[in-house]
Amino acid sequence: MKSSILLVVALLVLPIGAHALTVEDAVRLALQKNPSVKASLYRVEAQKNRERSAFTRRLPQITFDYKYTHLKEAPYAIFHYKGLTLPNMPPLRIPQKVKVGEHQDVKWGIQATWPIFTGFYLETVQKMERLGISVSSFEEEATKVDTAFLARKAYYDVLLAQRNLETAKETVDQFKAHLKDAQNYYEQGLVPYNDVLKAEVALSEAVQRLTYCRQHLETMWVNFNLVIHSKELSKHYPLSFSLEERLMQPVLGLKSLYELALSHHPEIKAVRKAVEQARLKIRLAKSEYYPQVSLFSRYEQHGDNWLANNNDYSNRQNFLVGVKMDLLVFDWFGRRHRVLEARSDYLAAEEELEHLRDQIRLGVRRAYAAVMVAKENIETARAALSQAKEDLRITKLQYSQQVVKSSDVIDSERALTNARNNYNNAIYSYHLALAALARACGFVELKGLNSEKGQGL
DSSP, rough: HHHHHHHHHHHHSOGGGGGGGGGHHHHHHHHHOOOOHHHHHHHHHHHHHHHHHHTTSSSSSEEEEEEEEEEOOOOOOEEEEEEOOOSSOOOOEEEEEOOOOOOOEEEEEEEEEEEEETTTTHHHHHHHHHHHHHHHHHHHHHHHHHHHHHHHHHHHHHHHHHHHHHHHHHHHHHHHHHHHHHHHHHHSSSSSSSHHHHHHHHHHHHHHHHHHHHHHHHHHHHHHHHHHHHSOOOOOOOOOOTTTTTOOOOOOOOOHHHHHHHHOOHHHHHHHHHHHHHHHHHHHHGGGGOOOOEEEEEEEEEEESOOOOOOSSSSSSSEEEEEEEEEEOOOTHHHHHHHOOOOHHHHHHHHHHHHHHHHHHHHHHHHHHHHHHHHHHHHHHHHHHHHHHHHHHHHHHHHHSSSSHHHHHHHHHHHHHHHHHHHHHHHHHHHHHHHHHHHHHSSSSGGGGGOTOOTTT
């Protein structure tokens, strides 16, 4: 544990160029600096705040309101008083205007509202948001699994590009040597001039291949720096891992890998929690059948100035407490359809979980088969490489004795180059297949592939 902490500190403090990176170092850098991983961390934090927000909705809410109104005319009320009465005439009614307010009308109040019963709506929302934390956490872990795979692939891509560049350089050197031999034999009159021409054409093709390999290696370095989120895209690092390392390491059987993947894969865990969320949506929809009950209390002031503390016509202040209940009686079966919709979404989520299980099994099977094939290909490619080296040795010897033509030497050189590239590709494919198998099983580290407990999680 202490050595791991020191390694991380060294990676963060010391210049990266001074430290020879292993493939595990590349994975750690990617997990620390890759924007996708950072974004997933922020999504987890956002979901935690959504859960906290859902909890606060169950607590009393305090609101303040202020209303100012300016009237063109002061409000008044009209009262009718009985006046004089004459014989055979109805009594006279005299209207009387009475002022009941001022030109300014100000009202403000503070109110507290506490939801007492919401048909389990608010409780269900909080549970769903709490499950959302688990979903986002598992999605974060899935992002780390993908990022670890991309870091390993980028690392192996650089190694393969370096090996291919070395092979291209060796091929150029071999064709230069063959061209020199052909020129010497031609000057001695032992071979025709077209042997020299064939050697020159072969050398030109090798030089073109060397140029391509150089550019391809630069592209792979840019890709590697993007994965570890380095600001210097073209920077080269010393790598302390060789493609020949850790070949043929033990891997769990297919049945054990199935069980580990189905029980520990973060995508499976995330979808399981999503299924629970979908089930809670049914309860959420059913909450509309219950009454919504809330308790409220309010203090208010009403007056004719900015503070509403002067009122000559009515109550200057008041305090009230009450209970409010809302019950939806009939909505043309809208609630029923919403419940059925939530139930269908839940069943769909269960089927999606089953489909994901199938996809996980298929992904593990494909990756496992790729590892097995890569193991066999390594032995085949190694044998072919040894045979190609021996064939070139014999062909060169025969050419020096004028038994074979220049084209035979060129063919042997090309065959050796292909054998080297095939061998490099074979061991590259093996390491990449192992990384893909770890990804298919949901492991960040490769050691989970040979541990029954799945320590790679």
